[in-house]
Amino acid sequence: MQSFTDIIARLKVKIDAKNSEKDAIIFCIKEIVGVIVSPEAITYKDSTIRITAPATLKMAIQLKQKPLMEAFAVRGIKVVSIN
DSSP states (O other): OOOHHHHHHHHHHHHHHHHHHHHHHHHHHHHHHOOOOOGGGEEEETTEEEEOSOHHHHHHHHHTHHHHHHHHHHTTOOOSEEO
16 A cells, blocks of 8 residues: 555656646746746646736737747647647
């Protein structure tokens, strides 16, 4: 039987992986688009990035979608769409 600390350790690894993906996504957006998006505004699930932000910011991100996708691929983040 697994101990509680083993379960917590595995959960921590999963959470750290998700946070590092978000950090890489935020970094790419900052470098390419030139704006900082808060981690709370980004959801990454099933190769889709969802951004909760004003329409003008979303439009700026959509205009730079191709370079963003390339930057994500370099960092090993599979992204199919940005919404």
